[in-house]
Amino acid sequence: MATMAAPAVKRIKLGSQGLEVSAQGLGCMGMSSFYGPPKPDSDMIELIHHAVGSGVTFLDTSDSYGPHTNEILLGKALKGGVWQKVELATKFGISFAGGKTEIQGNPGYVRAACEASLKRLNVACVNLYYQHRIDTRVPIEVTIGELKKLVEEGKIKYIGLSEASASTIRRAHAVHPITAVQLEWSLWSRDVEAEIVPTCRELGIGIVAYSPLGRGFFSVGSKLVENLSKDDYRQSLPxxxxxxxxxNAKLFDRVNEIAQRKGCTPSQLALAWVHHQGDDVCPIPGTTKIKNFNQNIGALSVKLTPEEMAELEYVASVDNVKGGRYTSSLPTWESSDTPPLSSWKAA
Known part of the structure; x- marks a missing residue:
C-alpha cells in the first residue's frame, strides 16, 4: 500500500494563551513503558532528534511513564540546546508509591512532582504541564491554584488537564486559563464529541488527542494483538x-478499504480524520520506529472531503465498537469530577 510523502509540518496555536506547537506531536510513552519492554535509549534519542528535525516539536511525556524513566530519556535527548527547539509537555497526578496506583492532586504533591520533573528533564521550565488524571478527592480549584503559583514562579508556562469532565474544565478555567485538554480521540473513541470538545471550544482551550491510532489498532487491525509482548498494557484493555x-476487526477492515481508495495507509487515514476535526486539535501519535514516524506525518497530506468524513464517521459509529477504553478497575480515569471547593479542608 502506498505511503503519503511527508509534508512540511505546519504550526498551530494551542489554546488562547499564546502556546504554538507543531500540528502533530510525538507521544513518547511507548518508548519507556506500558507498550512492552523499554526501548534502547540510543534508538529513542535518534528518533526524537529525527522528529524535531522533521518539524514535529511538540513532545509529550509524563512522570508516570516508567515511572520517571521517560522524562529522564527526554532529558538526555534535549541536551545541547535541543530543548530550545521544542514545546515540551509533561504530566503529574499518577503516583505508584509503595506499589499502589493512586491519583493525587493536593498542593504539596503538585509542587513536589513539578520540581522532580524539571530535574529529570533537565530544564528550568516546562511549556505545558498537565494534571494527568483528576483526583476526585481534591477540589479542582485547589489543584489549579497551586499550578497557578508554578506559572507565576516561571516553572511552567501553560496549564493543561487530561480526562477531566466538562464541569471540571469550567471550574479549573475560572481559576486560571487552561491552555489544553488532553483526551483520547480517534475513530473508535468518540465520546468526547458530545460535551468535552464543545466545552473546550467555548472556552478557547486547545485539544490534544492521545491514542489517535486506537493504541496502534488502526495501523494493522487485530494483527496487533498477535505481536504484543506479555507485559504490554494493551493485553488487558477491553x-x-x-x-x-x-x-472491532470489521471496523478496521472498513477503514482499510477507504484508505486503499485514497492511496494511503489506514493509520494515515485515521490520523487525517483527527486532523480534520479542526485547527485547534493536535494529535500526538506515539511510535518507537522512524519508519512509522515518517508514515504518521504523511497523514498531514491526506485531504478528506465532507463525504469521506461522513463515511468514516458512519463506519466508526458507537455501535460499531465493542469494549470500553479502560477496565472497570479504573473508574475515575474518564471524564472525572471533583468535590466542591467548600468541602476542602487543607491538611
Whole structure:
C-alpha cells in the first residue's frame, strides 16, 4: 500500500494563551513503558532528534511513564540546546508509591512532582504541564491554584488537564486559563464529541488527542494483538479481548478499504480524520520506529472531503465498537469530577 510523502509540518496555536506547537506531536510513552519492554535509549534519542528535525516539536511525556524513566530519556535527548527547539509537555497526578496506583492532586504533591520533573528533564521550565488524571478527592480549584503559583514562579508556562469532565474544565478555567485538554480521540473513541470538545471550544482551550491510532489498532487491525509482548498494557484493555476484537476487526477492515481508495495507509487515514476535526486539535501519535514516524506525518497530506468524513464517521459509529477504553478497575480515569471547593479542608 502506498505511503503519503511527508509534508512540511505546519504550526498551530494551542489554546488562547499564546502556546504554538507543531500540528502533530510525538507521544513518547511507548518508548519507556506500558507498550512492552523499554526501548534502547540510543534508538529513542535518534528518533526524537529525527522528529524535531522533521518539524514535529511538540513532545509529550509524563512522570508516570516508567515511572520517571521517560522524562529522564527526554532529558538526555534535549541536551545541547535541543530543548530550545521544542514545546515540551509533561504530566503529574499518577503516583505508584509503595506499589499502589493512586491519583493525587493536593498542593504539596503538585509542587513536589513539578520540581522532580524539571530535574529529570533537565530544564528550568516546562511549556505545558498537565494534571494527568483528576483526583476526585481534591477540589479542582485547589489543584489549579497551586499550578497557578508554578506559572507565576516561571516553572511552567501553560496549564493543561487530561480526562477531566466538562464541569471540571469550567471550574479549573475560572481559576486560571487552561491552555489544553488532553483526551483520547480517534475513530473508535468518540465520546468526547458530545460535551468535552464543545466545552473546550467555548472556552478557547486547545485539544490534544492521545491514542489517535486506537493504541496502534488502526495501523494493522487485530494483527496487533498477535505481536504484543506479555507485559504490554494493551493485553488487558477491553477492546483487545477476543470477545470484542473480532467485532472491532470489521471496523478496521472498513477503514482499510477507504484508505486503499485514497492511496494511503489506514493509520494515515485515521490520523487525517483527527486532523480534520479542526485547527485547534493536535494529535500526538506515539511510535518507537522512524519508519512509522515518517508514515504518521504523511497523514498531514491526506485531504478528506465532507463525504469521506461522513463515511468514516458512519463506519466508526458507537455501535460499531465493542469494549470500553479502560477496565472497570479504573473508574475515575474518564471524564472525572471533583468535590466542591467548600468541602476542602487543607491538611
Amino acid at each position: 477492546r483487545f479481548q477476543p470477545e470484542n476484537l473480532a467485532h
